[in-house]
Structures are given as structure tokens and as C-alpha cells.
Amino acid sequence: MARSEEPMNLEETVVRINRCTTVTKGGKSMSFSALVAVGDKKGSVGIGFGKAREVPNAVSKAVKEAKRQLVKIPLVGDTIPHEIWGKYKAASILLRPASPGTGIKAGVSARAVLELAGVKNILTKCFGSRNPLNVAKATLSGLMSLKTREGVERLRGVKLE
Secondary structure (H helix, E strand, O other), X not given: OHHHHOOOOOEEEEEEEEEEEEEEOOEEEEEEEEEEEEEOOXXXXXXXXXXXXOHHHHHHHHHHHHHHOOEEOOOEOOEOOOOEEEEEOOXXXXXXXXXXXXXXXXXXXXXXXXXXXXXXXXXXXXXXXOOHHHHHHHHHHHHHOOOOHHHHHHHHOOOOO
16 A cells, blocks of 8 residues: 555656766677656655666666655754764765755755755765765765654653753
């Protein structure tokens, strides 16, 4: 039942399209890879990576994967609950909550993930690798490790002031 209810109003953004050429003895063979972010701007977001001989096929594969990997993230208003580091391979990203009116201060890949997650005010800084795929995955990793005050209270079994 959950699958049939799932098609909520998801938006998708193509973050990056790469052209790849493989040289074989029969000549050059071209293919494309697409990095896509999908989200509902209300706390659900996912990223997907697809490869195919043509761009539309690569994008559709990436969208399909991104929808499978949707995750729910906690938001406080229109920002994140606390500062956090996201890491994936050599890419690290610092995600810092910001006051209303700040906007999204982020690079292309991080911005796509954050916008589709529903974050409107945030400060980010990318360290290490600037590879769009790794930065997007690092951003998602940081968002997934966020905790709310209520979650921490439940986990510790105490009331926080």
C-alpha cells in the first residue's frame, strides 16, 4: 500500500550530466551519466545516478533510483536543527543553520539537494573533493544524521531544557 500512496508531488533537478567516451577496436562508443536530485520540499529528498547511451534514458534511470532512495530529514522551520558535517569519500561539507532571510548559501550540487529537501536558510562550506556526485552524497549524509530535540530526549530518556 505504501508504494501506491508514494507518488506525492515530487520535483526533480538534474544536477550534472557527464559525457563519457570509451575507445574500443570498433571505434568510439559514447555514453552519458546523469546525477539527479528528487524531493518534495517538505523534508523528503533522494539522489540518483544513472548511465545510458542517451541523455533522456540516463536521466530517467537516475530519477527512478532517486525515488527509491528517498529519505526523510528533520527540519526546524525552514532550516536544519543544528550544525553538522557530512562526509562521503573525499568530500566533506559543513551544514550550518541560518537565520530567516539568509537563503541557501551553497554550491550547485549541495544547493539542489537542500532546495528539494525544503531547506530555505542554510550556510554551507565544502572541503576536500569538489566532485558533484561526492558533494551531493556528502550533503545527503549530513542531512540524514541530523537529530531533533525530541529524538535526542527519547534516545537518552531524559528531558532537555
